[in-house]
Amino acid sequence: MAIKLDEVDIQLLEALQADADRTNVELARLVGLSPAATLHRVRYLKESGVIRIITARLDPAAVGFPLQLYVAATLGRHDPRSTKIFEDQVRALPQIISADNVAGEMDYIFTVVARDVAELQEVLARLSTRGGQRLITYLRLSEVKPPCGLPLTREEPAAAPRPRPRRGPAAH
Secondary structure: OOOOOOHHHHHHHHHHHHOOOOOHHHHHHHHOOOHHHHHHHHHHHHHOOOOOOOOOOOOOHHHOOOEEEEEEEEEOOOOHHHHHHHHHHHHHOOOEEEEEEOOOOOOEEEEEEEOOHHHHHHHHHHHHHOOEEEEEEEEOOOOOOOOOOOOOOOOOOOOOOOOOOOOOOOOO
């Protein structure tokens, strides 16, 4: 169930999503509260589970992971035991940096990083020996939109410019 957020909560969350390294004093100035009241609000947002974790977002290539991929997986069997074995393997592989169970043609979608092709092959082999029947890899070529914060305030999407009507050939 969603937590009821007021305008100050939303301002704090938007500020922290943009830069989680802000000090409490900076946040207090931003929302117009005392540092103590701001700290209380942020603690509540953490304790309630609204803020799950504060973390640093690293550049995979800069820290030695030039291969970044998406892997879609289908299980060979869908019973609870097979699912648990597969998901335990997914959690055990540090190269899988995110994993989602999805509805549709595939059962899972993973984000995978690897130092080289051999490391990627090892990850895929471990998935296939733990129940991954069909594994499809997609090499990430470039980032189009970096991960961003949740859109907490309702903003109307910018309207696309309307195409100008074409003028036909002049009638003679």
